[in-house]
Amino acid sequence: xxxxxxxxxxxxxxxxxxxxxxxxxxxxxxxxxxxxxxxxxxxxxxxxxxxxxxxxxxxxxxxxxxxxxxxxxxxxxxxxxxxxxxxxxxxxxxxxxxxxxxxxxxxxxxxxxxxxxxxxxxxxxxxxxxxxxxxxxxxxxxxxxxxxxxxxxxxxxxxxxxxxxxxxxxxxxxxxxxxxxxxxxxxxxxxxxxxxxxxxxxxxxxxxxxxxxxxxxxxxxxxxxxxxxxxxx
Amino acid sequence: xxxxxxxxxxxxxxxxxxxxxxxxxxxxxxxxxxxxxxxxxxxxxxxxxxxxxxxxxxxxxxxxxxxxxxxxxxxxxxxxxxxxxxxxxxxxxxxxxxxxxxxxxxxxxxxxxxxxxxxxxxxxxxxxxxxxxxxxxxxxxxxxxxxxxxxxxxxxxxxxxxxxxxxxxxxxxxxxxxxxxxxxxxxxxxxxxxxxxxxxxxxxxxxxxxxxxxxxxxxxxxxxxxxxxxxxx
DNA sequence: CGGATGTTTGATGCCGGTCAACGAACGTGG
DNA sequence: CCACGTTCGTTGACCGGCATCAAACATCCG
Numbered sequence: 001x002x003x004x005x006x007x008x009x010x011x012x013x014x015x016x017x018x019x020x021x022x023x024x025x026x027x028x029x030x031x032x033x034x035x036x037x038x039x040x041x042x043x044x045x046x047x048x049x050x051x052x053x054x055x056x057x058x059x060x061x062x063x064x065x066x067x068x069x070x071x072x073x074x075x076x077x078x079x080x081x082x083x084x085x086x087x088x089x090x091x092x093x094x095x096x097x098x099x100x101x102x103x104x105x106x107x108x109x110x111x112x113x114x115x116x117x118x119x120x121x122x123x124x125x126x127x128x129x130x131x132x133x134x135x136x137x138x139x140x141x142x143x144x145x146x147x148x149x150x151x152x153x154x155x156x157x158x159x160x161x162x163x164x165x166x167x168x169x170x171x172x173x174x175x176x177x178x179x180x181x182x183x184x185x186x187x188x189x190x191x192x193x194x195x196x197x198x199x200x201x202x203x204x205x206x207x208x209x210x211x212x213x214x215x216x217x218x219x220x221x222x223x224x225x226x227x228x229x230x231x232x233x
Numbered sequence: 234x235x236x237x238x239x240x241x242x243x244x245x246x247x248x249x250x251x252x253x254x255x256x257x258x259x260x261x262x263x264x265x266x267x268x269x270x271x272x273x274x275x276x277x278x279x280x281x282x283x284x285x286x287x288x289x290x291x292x293x294x295x296x297x298x299x300x301x302x303x304x305x306x307x308x309x310x311x312x313x314x315x316x317x318x319x320x321x322x323x324x325x326x327x328x329x330x331x332x333x334x335x336x337x338x339x340x341x342x343x344x345x346x347x348x349x350x351x352x353x354x355x356x357x358x359x360x361x362x363x364x365x366x367x368x369x370x371x372x373x374x375x376x377x378x379x380x381x382x383x384x385x386x387x388x389x390x391x392x393x394x395x396x397x398x399x400x401x402x403x404x405x406x407x408x409x410x411x412x413x414x415x416x417x418x419x420x421x422x423x424x425x426x427x428x429x430x431x432x433x434x435x436x437x438x439x440x441x442x443x444x445x446x447x448x449x450x451x452x453x454x455x456x457x458x459x460x461x462x463x464x465x466x
Numbered sequence: 467c468g469g470a471t472g473t474t475t476g477a478t479g480c481c482g483g484t485c486a487a488c489g490a491a492c493g494t495g496g
Numbered sequence: 497c498c499a500c501g502t503t504c505g506t507t508g509a510c511c512g513g514c515a516t517c518a519a520a521c522a523t524c525c526g
Contacts, residue, residue, distance in 0.1 A: 066377045074377035088369055095370055132365050136321055137328055139372040144299045144307035146380045147423030151482065182505065190380030195482055197506055214490090214505060384514070415473065425515055430474055447473060447522090 004030045011169075012058045012107070015082030016131055017114075020123025028120070032113025036106045038062075044085060044098040044106070051089040053108050057081055060104030061179055064096040065187065073097070075188040076139065078162075078180065081169050084131060102179045146190045154189045155199040156208070156223045163219065175218045237263045244402075245291040245340070248315030249364055250347075253356025261353070265346025269339045271295075277318060277331040277339070284322040286341050290314055293337030294412055297329040298420065306330070308421040309372065311395075311413065314402050317364060335412045379423045387422045388432040389441070389456045396452065408451045 004027045007013050021029055036055070038044060044055055044062060055062075057079055064085065065075040076096065079085050085098045085106075118125045145157045159176065166173040178185075182193040189196065200217075203209040210218040237260045240246050254262055269288070271277060277288055277295060288295075290312055297318060298308040309329065312318050318331045318339075351358045378390045392409065399406040411418075415426040422429065433450075436442040443451045 066373055068377060068381050072381050074373075074380045076373045076376055088366065090366075090370065096373070129362075129365075132362075132369065133321065133323075136365065136369055136372065137323065139369065139376060140299055140307075140309045140329070143309055143372060143376045143379060144301060146376060147307045148301050148305050192483055193505080194484085194507085198482085201506080426473080427475085427516085428514060431514090434474080 006035075010058055010107070012056060012082045016084065016127040017056070017117075017124050020121065020127060025121065029109070029114070029117045029124070032110045032117070033107050036108050038100040038104045038106065040100060040103060042100045044100065044104075045094045046097050047094055049094050051086065051092050051094050051111060053110050054084050054086045054114060055098070055106040055108045056084045058105045058107050061101040062104055063099050063101050063180070063184060063188075065099070067097060073187050074190070075184060076142070077135070078188070080165055087128065087131070088135075101184060151189075151191055151195050152199045152202050154191065155185075155196065156203065158185070158189060159203075159209075159217070159219060160223045173219075175212050175216045178215045178217065239268075243291055243340070245289060245315045249317065249360040250289070250350075250357050253354065253360060258354065262342070262347070262350045262357070265343045265350070266340050269341050271333040271337045271339065273333060273336060275333045277333065277337075278327045279330050280327055282327050284319065284325050284327050284344060286343050287317050287319045287347060288331070288339040288341045289317045291338045291340050294334040295337055296332050296334050296413070296417060296421075298332070300330060306420050307423070308417060309375070310368070311421070313398055320361065320364070321368075334417060384422075384424055384428050385432045385435050387424065388418075388429065389436065391418070391422060392436075392442075392450070392452060393456045406452075408445050408449045411448045411450065 004023070007018065007026055007030060010018070012018065018026070018029065035058075038060070045052070047067065059081055062079050062085055063075045064077045064079065065073045067073045078101065086094060088095050118128060145154050149157060162178075163173045163176055166176070171177075180188075182196050185191075186193040186196045191199075200209065200211070204211060208219065208221045208223060210220055212218060237256070240251065240259055240263060243251070245251065251259070251262065268291075271293070278285070280300065292314055295312050295318055296308045297310045297312065298306045300306045311334065319327060321328050351361060378387050382390060395411075396406040396409055399409070404410075413421075415429045418424075419426040419429045424432075433442065433444070437444055441452065441454045441456060443453055445451060
């Protein structure tokens with residue numbers, strides 16, 4: 001349970017379901033919410049778990065993934081401040097694994113409570129719908145990247161996306177923080193972690209990137225227009 | 234414009250937006266609809282076109298795809314009887330290319346007219362939402378297949394999916410019709426058409442398939458459990 | 467029949483997967 | 497504080513799967 005006064009300081013207040021609610025209405029939503037904190041690698045939920053609630057990320061990053069029968073996994077998305085994890089469900093079960101990539105705080109909503117708010121506020125319902133649409137389009141883009149691009153181009157596409165996401169949230173994109181491991185990145189891009197590492201090297205050699213550290217880089221040339229690695233695959 | 238009496242014979246009546254409407258309510262929806270016919274390879278709409286309407290497929294098959302800057306394309310989905318193309322939009326523009334794979338007939342709805350019906354009927358709104366959810370999950374599955382599976386496993390996964398889709402619609406799944414070209418299949422699976430052809434051969438050699446013709450096969454062994462080609466990639 | 471289109475099959479090469487070794491960063495315990 | 501183990505990222509060597517280039521074949525249709 002959260003006091004609505006807290007929301008005024010919440011960095012995710014300006015996004016999706018909270019955005020359309022003014023100070024008077026916010027308590028309706030907030031009374032169904034609780035702040036949670038998750039440590040690195042902790043699972044927020046697993047595929048097949050009863051879909052207890054939705055987690056709106058207020059800080060940090062989580063991954064959504066599908067495990068494969070042979071132990072591999074496909075990370076389908078990285079979610080950041082303002083995004084909501086767990087609103088996708090089949091029956092009343094979660095359909096993805098959700099794992100904290102960094103230390104993460106969430107504002108977690110009871111499903112039924114949120115449904116009530118959605119039913120009462122057109123703006124909130126529209127926000128939910130828009131999130132779903134955005135996710136479909138994003139999945140399609142990602143699918144196209146994995147299906148059609150070579151390794152280096154996939155990485156470039158990812159860096160460009162990440163940079164934009166940081167920009168939307170007012171986070172610094174230069175240097176660009178890469179909080180996820182090489183393995184996470186590989187599972188996201190449909191590659192092995194060694195290949196991800198080599199692709200970083202190629203971007204550095206082509207002077208598209210400068211490495212500050214293994215988890216921070218500076219993009220020195222516009223990736224989208226440089227067509228870097230676009231000849232691959 | 235369609236007479237509601239026609240709907241009684243429509244094979245797609247039992248799906249999504251038409252399903253929740255009884256004979257009395259159907260005309261509300263139908264007055265915004267028009268039957269269209271599309272020939273093989275014809276574009277229903279292109280990415281970036283003003284999103285004029287939604288096309289509910291009553292017979293045939295269409296592909297949804299994203300063109301890449303270098304001329305390649307990623308087919309993100311094949312839609313069949315009962316599915317709706319064109320409800321995904323960014324602003325008021327279509328976000329995919331939609332092309333007829335086979336001769337196709339659609340029942341096409343004016344967007345504003347449909348919106349009015351959606352606003353008035355909870356069942357129709359729920360149907361739209363469910364379609365969106367299903368698409369997200371399907372895209373995630375497809376992404377995982379492309380990202381994690383080898384060529385032959387991807388093909389097997391596709392055949393299994395197609396078989397199920399036919400089953401849902403009461404279409405014969407044995408023999409299994411493959412109306413799309415090898416190129417379409419390649420664009421869907423993130424492969425080249427030669428590789429698709431070779432993967433078919435491998436499935437035949439492993440006695441998972443029997444080829445009736447190049448566009449009709451018989452699945453002789455359960456693909457899902459055979460783990461065919463699952464060792465690849 | 468001849469041309470266009472689509473599928474199969476072969477030969478070859480390269481991208482990325484696999485296996486392995488090494489180094490950097492970090493935490494723990496002596 | 498340093499020795500040690502663990503985890504993660506990098507780099508190298510090698511190889512296999514898929515792309516590429518090419519040719520033969522099948523099917524359809526004017």
